[in-house]
Amino acid sequence: MTNASGPAAAGKSVDARPVKLACRNVWKLFGAGASEFIRQRNGKASSAELVEARLVGAARAVDLEIRQGEIFIIMGLSGSGKSTLVRCMSRLVEPTYGKVEFEGKDLLSISEKELIELRRHRMGMVFQNFALLPHLNVLENIAFPLSIQGVDRAAREARAREVIELVGLRGREHFYPRELSGGQQQRVGIARSLATKPEIWFLDEPFSALDPLIRREMQDELMRLQSVLKKTIVFITHDFDEAIRLADRIAIMKDGEVIQIGTPEELVVKPATDYVAEFTRDVQRAKVISARSIMRPRGKSQSAGEVSPDARIASFSAQIVAARKPFAVVNGDGAAIGEVTPDAVIELLAGAPGEAQA
Known part of the structure; x- marks a missing residue:
């Protein structure tokens, strides 16, 4: 693997921003006896050993660091492990081995209560499925996470109106999801995830279900929001054109492994493997x-x-x-x-x- 400190980053200035989120030899294995298998091998296993043990390596020996304020994109073909890895980062899925560090603290060592508080107050998540509540209008959908936190109605509605303005939905506060276009529904999902003022934002193929023109519009909207909010963003996509528009850096995954990490330019000009070269072959240089x-x-x-x-x-x-x-x-x-x-x-x-x- 080539990471941000390896050949792909050669000749680049060192990024002085603090590390917000890091994976240290993270594994997610599926199958009987997975935890014991990887512990006995001190976090090391070959593909042949996994096959012999009848285990599936959804994430394998992942090491990466995501810096504060960057858009870090994880991409790969279907089944490469990108969604599993992001879910490990937020502990929606429990890693089998390794560490996931948020500001230097291992998330795997914190209590369930601490994890819930972290997700509620410091993490935001947007998925491909908008998951809007059909019986709530736009204002109520966006305010919903704040109601879970126990924020009083006046305060949560005031905050909801702030993010409605931010994402360009003013005038639609009382519309229901069925009355909105796909792009508008996704804006509601984005606004809802921003309502709690998260420090890190996980976006799992949020635009892939949208028509091409709306998708590009939402990419522009994301870049506009980032220019204002300066969030740390972990973004999953399988579309390299989308990745090069948005990313500060990209991690390319294959069979659960991170093959190379670098800027879009580094991946195109200095691919670490034939797979990366093929993955980027059709990019307009x-x-x-x-x-x-x-x-x-x-x-x-x-x-x-x-x-x-x-x-x-x-x-x-x-x-x-x-x-x-x-x-x-x-x-x-x-x-x-x-x-x-x-x-x-x-x-x-x-x-x-x-x-x-x-």
């Missing part, structure tokens, strides 16, 4: 690769524009090709650190990324 990756030292010709090192090629490809002149790559201090040429962009768009980076 111009949407992922940054100016930093294809820039060269500044030449003597005049620049026709400026871009940041992190600007995706797709965001300025039309302008640079039309200008037929290089764009300067300028850092946050306003200093030019290189340039991107039209030829490099054209080579990338034509499907020759290796030549473009030469």
Whole structure:
């Protein structure tokens, strides 16, 4: 596996944000005697050993760290273990072995009462199934988690109105779920999960049941909310296009294992395995690769524009090709650190990324 501190992260600045959530050698095995099996092996087992013991490894030796304020996406094909892993993170499913740490404290060692309080006050969850209560209107659905906490009616309705405004549902407070579109229902689900002001937000394929146009609208809405709220988000998807739009980092899973962790660009440019390379093969590279990756030292010709090192090629490809002149790559201090040429962009768009980076 390649993790955030391994080859996939080479050359990147260290993320100084504190670790909010971490998995330390987490296993979730299904089958008779699973706990004893993995304990006897001190948290180590091969695929052959699992098969011999007739155990299914839904999550296998998972090590990862999620930093405060980042959107961390877990993706993989159906059956890869991504949903099981996220449920282990919140202890909706009990891991068979390992540690799940929230701000450094092992969630597997806390009491049931402490866990309930943590879920109620510091975690938010949104699933593919909106799970709205059909007999409650929008305001009541969103206020429902606060009523479970014992918050008085005036306070919980005031908070519900705040998040209704936040997610763009003002005017629909008294609508019932059946009177809303799919996208509006999902906004209610998002608002309900935000009502308790969670610090970490688990989203399990929340948009996969939506039509493509509504799905993109909800992705935009999530990014807008994140720009305001700065939550720590763990997001599950099987759609790489969705992942590259949203993610700070991505973990790719296969057969219960995390194969590689990295930024979208790192996964595309430096896949750790053939599986990752195949998984990212059809990605439009111009949407992922940054100016930093294809820039060269500044030449003597005049620049026709400026871009940041992190600007995706797709965001300025039309302008640079039309200008037929290089764009300067300028850092946050306003200093030019290189340039991107039209030829490099054209080579990338034509499907020759290796030549473009030469």
